[in-house]
Amino acid sequence: MIRQFELVERVKSYDKGANEDALNRAYVFSMKAHGAQKRASGDSYFSHPLEVAGILTEYKLDGDSIITALLHDTIEDTPATLADIESQFGEGVARLVDGVTKLTRIELQSDHASQAENFRKLLLAMSEDIRVLLVKLADRLHNMRTLHHIENPDTRRRIALETMEIYSPLAERIGMQEMKSELEGLAFTELNPDARESILARLEFLRAEGGDLVSRVIIELQNTLVEAGIKAAVSGREKSPYAIWGKMQHKNVGFEQLSDIMAFRVIAETEEECYRTLGVIHGAYSMVPGCFKDYISTPKPNGYRSLHTSIFGPQRHRIEVQIRTREMHEVAEHGVAAHWQYKQGTDKTDGRQYRWLRELLDILEHATEPEEFLEHTKLEMFQDQVFCFTPKGDLINLPSGATLVDFAYAVHSEVGDTCAGAKVNGRMMPLRTQLQNGDQVEIITSKAQTPSLTWERFVVTGKARARIRRFVRSKERDQYLKLGHAILEKAYAEEGYNFSEKALDEVLKKFQANSTSDLCAKVGAGHYTGREVMEAVFPGTKKKGRGWNVVPLSRARRKKNKAKEASIPIKGLIPGMAMHYAGCCHPLPGDRIVGIVTTGKGVTIHTIDCDILVGYADEPERWLDVSWEVESEQPDLHVGRVQLTVTNEQGSLGNLSMVIAKNDGNISNLKITNRSADFFEMTVDIEVRDVQHLTYIIAALRATSVINSVQRAGG
Numbered sequence: 001m002i003r004q005f006e007l008v009e010r011v012k013s014y015d016k017g018a019n020e021d022a023l024n025r026a027y028v029f030s031m032k033a034h035g036a037q038k039r040a041s042g043d044s045y046f047s048h049p050l051e052v053a054g055i056l057t058e059y060k061l062d063g064d065s066i067i068t069a070l071l072h073d074t075i076e077d078t079p080a081t082l083a084d085i086e087s088q089f090g091e092g093v094a095r096l097v098d099g100v101t102k103l104t105r106i107e108l109q110s111d112h113a114s115q116a117e118n119f120r121k122l123l124l125a126m127s128e129d130i131r132v133l134l135v136k137l138a139d140r141l142h143n144m145r146t147l148h149h150i151e152n153p154d155t156r157r158r159i160a161l162e163t164m165e166i167y168s169p170l171a172e173r174i175g176m177q178e179m180k181s182e183l184e185g186l187a188f189t190e191l192n193p194d195a196r197e198s199i200l201a202r203l204e205f206l207r208a209e210g211g212d213l214v215s216r217v218i219i220e221l222q223n224t225l226v227e228a229g230i231k232a233a234v235s236g237r238e239k240s241p242y243a244i245w246g247k248m249q250h251k252n253v254g255f256e257q258l259s260d261i262m263a264f265r266v267i268a269e270t271e272e273e274c275y276r277t278l279g280v281i282h283g284a285y286s287m288v289p290g291c292f293k294d295y296i297s298t299p300k301p302n303g304y305r306s307l308h309t310s311i312f313g314p315q316r317h318r319i320e321v322q323i324r325t326r327e328m329h330e331v332a333e334h335g336v337a338a339h340w341q342y343k344q345g346t347d348k349t350d351g352r353q354y355r356w357l358r359e360l361l362d363i364l365e366h367a368t369e370p371e372e373f374l375e376h377t378k379l380e381m382f383q384d385q386v387f388c389f390t391p392k393g394d395l396i397n398l399p400s401g402a403t404l405v406d407f408a409y410a411v412h413s414e415v416g417d418t419c420a421g422a423k424v425n426g427r428m429m430p431l432r433t434q435l436q437n438g439d440q441v442e443i444i445t446s447k448a449q450t451p452s453l454t455w456e457r458f459v460v461t462g463k464a465r466a467r468i469r470r471f472v473r474s475k476e477r478d479q480y481l482k483l484g485h486a487i488l489e490k491a492y493a494e495e496g497y498n499f500s501e502k503a504l505d506e507v508l509k510k511f512q513a514n515s516t517s518d519l520c521a522k523v524g525a526g527h528y529t530g531r532e533v534m535e536a537v538f539p540g541t542k543k544k545g546r547g548w549n550v551v552p553l554s555r556a557r558r559k560k561n562k563a564k565e566a567s568i569p570i571k572g573l574i575p576g577m578a579m580h581y582a583g584c585c586h587p588l589p590g591d592r593i594v595g596i597v598t599t600g601k602g603v604t605i606h607t608i609d610c611d612i613l614v615g616y617a618d619e620p621e622r623w624l625d626v627s628w629e630v631e632s633e634q635p636d637l638h639v640g641r642v643q644l645t646v647t648n649e650q651g652s653l654g655n656l657s658m659v660i661a662k663n664d665g666n667i668s669n670l671k672i673t674n675r676s677a678d679f680f681e682m683t684v685d686i687e688v689r690d691v692q693h694l695t696y697i698i699a700a701l702r703a704t705s706v707i708n709s710v711q712r713a714g715g
């Protein structure tokens with residue numbers, strides 16, 4: 001175990017500004033908090049946070065990160081609270097510890113490997129500060145190093161799989177090659193011990209056969225460079241078993257054919273030397289075509305820089321050579337952490353800890369594939385998305401701002417359609433509630449529930465919106481269908497016939513209908529009368545007695561409108577078009593209004609601030625500029641709607657109607673929407689002349705003692 005003073009010394013050696021006192025206190029705090037807790041290995045639990053801190057000192061992370069590493073499991077596993085940590089170590093550390101704790105909780109939630117891509121995004125989205133992610137990676141690394149102590153093979157396997165699918169790619173994305181390789185190697189050992197063994201055995205065999213090939217190649221390369229006058233350090237190694245395994249799968253070659261199992265690295269002094277080295281090597285050996293990559297002039301999105309080439313090297317062995325400077329090497333191995341170190345070291349005037357962050361953003365701006373870089377490395381990544389869990393632990397990702405209804409539809413259309421309520425993290429929440437990262441959401445469904453038009457006002461996903469609209473449309477059609485059916489039955493009965501849908505098949509074409517139900521719906525919607533259809537089926541009936549007749553709805557409206565045309569108080573309508581006032585917002589003369597054209601229904605007049613209008617935002621062709629006819633003295637009465645809360649006591653309803661009557665209003669409808677012991681809430685429709693009249697009545701109601709609140713009902 002690293003001793004207290006050792007840890008502090010290590011941090012002080014590279015971060016002169018680190019708070020020594022805080023480091024000491026964090027050490028003691030964590031040790032006390034974890035107390036007698038033990039690891040699966042039998043070691044004291046405290047050894048774990050301490051090792052995690054130790055790993056991060058290798059990456060030369062700042063004092064706060066080290067303190068965070070020491071404290072990272074205290075909130076989840078000990079009685080310590082975030083408030084304790086904040087009061088003792090300040091807000092910055094508290095925020096970091098909180099961030100790591102959140103990642104840990106998410107991690108415990110489910111089997112993520114199957115949804116690795118989403119889960120990686122979730123982790124990135126939740127790591128508002130990249131140091132949170134670095135601590136989490138170090139935590140995972142130490143857990144992997146001690147994985148063999150866990151007895152349950154299923155648990156070991158799950159952790160290893162998660163590491164392979166999620167954490168190792170994450171480490172790679174932020175450029176931490178060394179971390180990536182170690183995580184990968186440890187996971188491979190657990191997941192595929194047989195493959196690993198056979199690769200190791202084969203390498204052993206090759207070594208025995210060819211002697212120490214790696215050393216010989218190093219010497220030969222070194223000599224070649226010295227002859228050319230280049231001072232550079234050459235190192236080499238066999239590729240890791242997992243890397244070889246990957247290549248065997250990737251290139252679909254067996255071990256026998258796999259030739260490039262050795263990788264060599266040349267560390268040159270300057271960038272120019274890198275290119276000269278490349279020239280010398282290409283001059284001395286033949287190069288494998290198609291393997292040369294220049295990541296110096298075009299860095300990888302994660303900031304990685306190097307020259308890569310493959311050659312038929314000494315003794316005709318195919319080898320891979322990477323050429324880079326010392327600084328490039330550090331960045332390659334340590335990623336963002338090294339990047340931070342370098343920048344901090346070179347610019348003493350601005351030693352601010354977040355300087356490296358701005359540097360990262362610089363790379364972002366100059367990267368060749370900024371989007372990819374953004375996706376993989378920027379801190380506030382995926383802020384436009386939100387990731388939530390189903391109770392089974394499946395991860396659902398939605399645009400940010402998505403609500404519980406969006407979630408329900410994302411799970412399944414059926415779940416959305418019948419969604420009656422929802423629990424978020426175990427608590428019932430209103431359906432319009434917006435989701436937060438990591439929420440666990442349980443949707444409660446009911447067969448009796450159907451989509452509501454009001455949902456459309458708060459959903460953000462296209463799928464939810466489309467399903468809601470479709471449902472509302474099909475419900476409308478259902479009503480037309482039933483109505484049409486009834487109209488036809490009645491029309492038939494008038495003439496003494498029995499209505500049969502089958503007979504309609506003959507006349508579908510005439511009425512431009514696709515099916516008998518389509519024709520019924522058309523009758524219901526008023527496009528044709530029942531009699532028109534019947535006469536088409538029985539061409540002889542025309543001359544029979546007049547009897548009962550149905551005026552088509554559209555014509556009926558037209559007639560009615562014609563009679564009233566002079567008195568329609570709206571300007572800007574299309575002549576002959578049916579018009580009605582919207583039931584959602586009840587526009588009154590004096591309101592600013594707009595007309596919405598609805599096929600088969602004419603024009604609906606809404607107040608300009610009606611919520612429903614949002615739904616028509618994409619269809620400007622349906623909007624009609626209308627206004628009230630101000631000149632004409634309007635004797636017409638219009639219905640205005642108000643919402644009231646009234647004290648639940650004797651006589652309060654009488655009082656209410658009296659006040660309205662006194663002020664020349666007339667209650668046309670009244671509905672109690674909610675009743676409690678003390679109050680009831682109600683909606684009252686009042687016939688008034690115009691908006692001023694309604695405002696006047698509202699004022700009078702407000703002045704009435706039994707009435708608690710009054711407001712005009714909006715759309």
Ligand code: MN
Nearest residue numbers: 048072073139
């Ligand atoms: Mn831990």
